[in-house]
Amino acid sequence: MAERLVVEDFHQFGGKHCQTAALKNIEDKVYVSDRAEKLVGVTIEDLQKARSSKFPPFPPKNKLLKIKYPSKVGNLEKGIREAIKECYSNMLNPPMKNIGLAGKRLVKNVE
Numbered sequence: 577m578a579e580r581l582v583v584e585d586f587h588q589f590g591g592k593h594c595q596t597a598a599l600k601n602i603e604d605k606v607y608v609s610d611r612a613e614k615l616v617g618v619t620i621e622d623l624q625k626a627r628s629s630k631f632p633p634f635p636p637k638n639k640l641l642k643i644k645y646p647s648k649v650g651n652l653e654k655g656i657r658e659a660i661k662e663c664y665s666n667m668l669n670p671p672m673k674n675i676g677l678a679g680k681r682l683v684k685n686v687e
Contacts, residue, residue, distance in 0.1 A: 633674075
């Protein structure tokens, strides 16, 4: 089941993304995932605050990305391989030092 997200202030920053998996109005909860094994339950109010966060470097300004899936999919194996290569390359050679593996090392040294 979901776990309550507990985050210190210094871990928060604008522009962080997550996937919404479920909305439970009766519970006042939204279940989200950020590449974690388990869903995390946050209140609707906390999600609204996060979406309107003014924290740098990338304040989200309540942006929402909706993904439309194609009605027909081509060669899935080729697409998956290309996506893995692109992700691998971006992690090893990020355009900025605060993302990718370099960013993970930077955050590790801050904590």
